[in-house]
């Protein structure tokens with residue numbers, strides 16, 4: 592019988608970028624147009640990956656700015672990170688590198704399993720962050736990347752598949768994953 596594996600994932604990013612909407616769309620298959628700032632909330636959802644069942648414990652966190660201290664519970668015992676920005680906000684994109692650096696620094700490591708997510712990909716006409724910029728930051732940080740829309744339910748499941756992929760390839764010592772399976776835009 593395939594083994595059940597448990598993995599903890601923290602979802603971090605600036606305020607109002609769509610973290611909760613992404614997690615809610617993934618877990619509860621719903622999208623809510625109104626905005627309620629998140630304090631913090633944990634969700635559980637199982638997925639299949641390479642023939643195994645993964646029980647994901649997903650921590651949806653409060654929006655961060657550059658001065659927010661990283662909470663211990665989002666660093667200790669976390670297997671993988673989902674770092675979210677909105678494609679319609681350059682400032683939120685800049686927060687991704689700040690957050691990545693904070694996690695690396697807090698954990699005292701050089702590399703973390705991470706997916707960088709350009710959220711609200713349906714907001715084409717307000718786009719401030721190009722796909723090439725996402726590819727560049729992902730490559731610089733050895734991360735996977737994807738653009739999603741929680742509103743239109745585009746690539747939402749892929750975020751968490753990619754996160755498990757990033758976690759597992761490090762645990763197995765297999766670093767060789769083709770770029771095409773690490774960066775997804777449509």
Ligand SMILES: Nc1nc2c(ncn2[C@@H]2O[C@H](COP(=O)(O)OP(=O)(O)OP(=O)(O)O)[C@@H](O)[C@H]2O)c(=O)[nH]1
Pocket residue numbers: 604605606607608609610611612613623624625626627628629630652653654655710711712713714739740741742743
């Ligand atoms: N157009 C569009 N709007 C979105 C999308 N995802 C979220 N939103 C909207 O953006 C606003 C903020 O979404 P949230 O999911 O609450 O953002 P958050 O990052 O969890 O916010 P904090 O709790 O402050 O950190 C809400 O009004 C959502 O309806 C999306 O994919 N497309």
